[in-house]
Amino acid sequence: MVTTYTIASGKGGTGKTTLSVNLGTILASYGRETYIMDADMGMANLGILLGLENVPVTLHEVLAGKAPVSEAIYEGPSGVKVVPSGISLQGFQNADPELLRDVMKEIVNQCDFLIIDAPAGISRDGVIPLAIADEVILVVNPELSSMVDALKTKILTELIGGHVMGAILNRATLENTEVSVHKIEEVLGVKVIGLVPEDPNVRRSAAYKTPIVVKYPSSPASIEIKKIAAKIAGVEYKASEVSEKSGEKFLDRLARSIFRSDK
Numbered sequence: 260m261v262t263t264y265t266i267a268s269g270k271g272g273t274g275k276t277t278l279s280v281n282l283g284t285i286l287a288s289y290g291r292e293t294y295i296m297d298a299d300m301g302m303a304n305l306g307i308l309l310g311l312e313n314v315p316v317t318l319h320e321v322l323a324g325k326a327p328v329s330e331a332i333y334e335g336p337s338g339v340k341v342v343p344s345g346i347s348l349q350g351f352q353n354a355d356p357e358l359l360r361d362v363m364k365e366i367v368n369q370c371d372f373l374i375i376d377a378p379a380g381i382s383r384d385g386v387i388p389l390a391i392a393d394e395v396i397l398v399v400n401p402e403l404s405s406m407v408d409a410l411k412t413k414i415l416t417e418l419i420g421g422h423v424m425g426a427i428l429n430r431a432t433l434e435n436t437e438v439s440v441h442k443i444e445e446v447l448g449v450k451v452i453g454l455v456p457e458d459p460n461v462r463r464s465a466a467y468k469t470p471i472v473v474k475y476p477s478s479p480a481s482i483e484i485k486k487i488a489a490k491i492a493g494v495e496y497k498a499s500e501v502s503e504k505s506g507e508k509f510l511d512r513l514a515r516s517i518f519r520s521d522k
């Protein structure tokens with residue numbers, strides 16, 4: 260069974276951390292033992308999104324050989340386990356990304372799912388998460404530049420022996436979408452496994468240091484993230500609330516506009 264997913268993109272700011280935190284939270288809510296690990300060690304913000312920015316031990320200390328991974332595991336919403344990276348530059352400099360594989364192996368032994376939030380770009384610490392995951396999921400924004408960077412990341416992943424499972428189109432809107440799903444699938448050569456709309460509640464929930472799927476579970480982005488998590492877990496997604504069902508009507512319109520054929 261696939262257990263380790265790296266959420267990557269190439270371009271920065273596409274929504275990797277947001278999706279890692281929220282997918283991890285939903286997978287944990289299914290009662291599956293789920294870990295989220297912040298491999299974006301230079302620009303760590305997974306811990307910040309969950310209010311864990313001041314914890315004493317992080318992945319930095321683990322990768323510097325100063326602490327066992329068991330001391331860097333914290334409990335998040337729905338019982339998801341979180342391994343944050345530290346926010347200090349010194350901590351980043353002391354961390355050896357080569358040890359990431361060993362840390363991952365230790366975690367994989369105790370979980371159903373491990374979600375790795377990868378850094379942007381193709382630095383050494385960015386390449387390792389692409390190689391060690393069972394599957395890489397690319398996060399793409401509806402812009403050509405984002406698609407080009409995702410393509411580079413896909414090529415790199417395959418060069419180093421990794422595998423890309425699919426792409427998530429994040430921050431999709433009805434109005435400004437430079438690329439359709441068809442185009443993304445054609446260019447990247449992978450399936451689009453989800454379409455997450457631009458949603459102001461993503462930022463609002465970040466301000467509350469709470470995943471949107473917890474703070475605003477019926478918001479359009481939450482609904483789509485739940486559908487993606489259901490696909491990953493191999494369970495059927497069921498809209499649970501009336502507001503969730505009405506949110507789906509908007510999402511249907513969005514999907515129709517973005518799935519348009521532009522061959």
Ligand SMILES: Nc1ncnc2c1ncn2[C@@H]1O[C@H](COP(=O)(O)OP(=O)(O)OP(=O)(O)O)[C@@H](O)[C@H]1O
Pocket residue numbers: 268270271272273274275276277278299302304378379429430431455456457458459461462465480
């Ligand atoms: N679907 C969305 N709707 C609205 N805002 C979003 C959405 N997804 C992400 N954002 C916002 O975009 C910004 C970048 O998101 P995030 O930090 O998750 O990206 P990232 O890819 O992890 O960034 P980095 O490459 O810097 O680590 C954040 O301010 C976040 O709130």
